[in-house]
Amino acid sequence: MSLFQIIHFKRIADERGALVALEQHKTVPFEIKRVYYCTGLNPKFERGFHAHHQIQQLAVCVTGSCVMVFDDGVTREEFRMDSQDKGVLIPPMMWHEMKDFSQDCVFLVLASDVYDEADYIRDYPTFVQLSTQLRKSDVYSPAK
Amino acid sequence: MSLFQIIHFKRIADERGALVALEQHKTVPFEIKRVYYCTGLNPKFERGFHAHHQIQQLAVCVTGSCVMVFDDGVTREEFRMDSQDKGVLIPPMMWHEMKDFSQDCVFLVLASDVYDEADYIRDYPTFVQLSTQLRKSDVYSPAK
Numbered sequence: 001m002s003l004f005q006i007i008h009f010k011r012i013a014d015e016r017g018a019l020v021a022l023e024q025h026k027t028v029p030f031e032i033k034r035v036y037y038c039t040g041l042n043p044k045f046e047r048g049f050h051a052h053h054q055i056q057q058l059a060v061c062v063t064g065s066c067v068m069v070f071d072d073g074v075t076r077e078e079f080r081m082d083s084q085d086k087g088v089l090i091p092p093m094m095w096h097e098m099k100d101f102s103q104d105c106v107f108l109v110l111a112s113d114v115y116d117e118a119d120y121i122r123d124y125p126t127f128v129q130l131s132t133q134l135r136k137s138d139v140y141s142p143a144k
Numbered sequence: 145m146s147l148f149q150i151i152h153f154k155r156i157a158d159e160r161g162a163l164v165a166l167e168q169h170k171t172v173p174f175e176i177k178r179v180y181y182c183t184g185l186n187p188k189f190e191r192g193f194h195a196h197h198q199i200q201q202l203a204v205c206v207t208g209s210c211v212m213v214f215d216d217g218v219t220r221e222e223f224r225m226d227s228q229d230k231g232v233l234i235p236p237m238m239w240h241e242m243k244d245f246s247q248d249c250v251f252l253v254l255a256s257d258v259y260d261e262a263d264y265i266r267d268y269p270t271f272v273q274l275s276t277q278l279r280k281s282d283v284y285s286p287a288k
Contacts, residue, residue, distance in 0.1 A: 015186060016186050016189040017182055017183065017184045017245070018182065019182045020180060021179070021180035022178070023177065023178045026258070032168075034166070034167045034168070035165070035166045035172075035179055036165035037164055037206050037252065038162065038163045039206060039228060040161045040162050041161035045159070045161075047160060047161075062250055063183055063250055084181070084183060104207075106206055106250050108206075110179060114167045114170070115167065
């Protein structure tokens with residue numbers, strides 16, 4: 001099973017241009033409390049390098065392209081984002097990195113909560129340790 | 145007083161690129177229930193040409209530029225959108241149009257509610273009539 005959950009958006013296009021609309025609890029499987037966009041992304045640098053404890057996110061390249069890397073602590077997988085009608089869900093406890101930005105890349109993210117530094121895991125060994133613990137508790141919990 | 149309420153966003157930029165984050169009830173004065181983006185906008189065509197009964201929106205040109213026209217039924221005003229750290233509030237009962245899109249324009253809108261055709265006023269004479277009624281009730285209401 002892929003680490004990536006792709007969400008396809010409806011794109012309405014005619015001679016005037018294109019429009020993509022994302023609605024909470026419909027296209028977006030959470031309440032949208034934060035929206036952020038990145039531009040002028042330098043392909044010499046990679047971004048991300050963190051996971052979230054709780055926050056869910058939906059990412060899309062509105063224009064241009066980049067490569068997203070997902071890592072659940074065991075498997076590592078890459079996905080090329082190059083379509084404005086295709087988003088990627090970033091679930092909690094998923095280490096993610098972004099790279100190979102095209103010059104025209106506009107990277108848009110919708111998040112399920114406002115910024116909270118305490119929700120970030122920025123140290124990779126800590127992330128692997130936490131995800132291993134969670135995996136064990138998930139497998140061995142008598143309640144499951 | 146201008147018809148336009150401009151909201152300035154914090155833009156975090158370094159050699160890696162720029163990031164602008166918008167949060168509900170902070171930068172954005174409402175709950176974000178819908179997000180839409182327009183690209184490939186043809187400068188030969190104008191868009192918008194409607195007002196909303198209830199829905200509030202916050203619009204920004206993430207890249208490129210365009211001109212927004214606001215009309216409250218009495219006054220008509222134009223504003224050039226050309227900055228990713230400056231948004232414009234579109235309040236209810238404000239007729240709005242968008243034009244003069246640059247080739248690289250990415251027009252992003254955050255809305256206070258999901259799509260509802262019943263919330264749209266698409267006929268300009270009807271809009272003027274409704275806004276005149278609202279203005280009169282606002283001025284002459286004994287409760288005010």
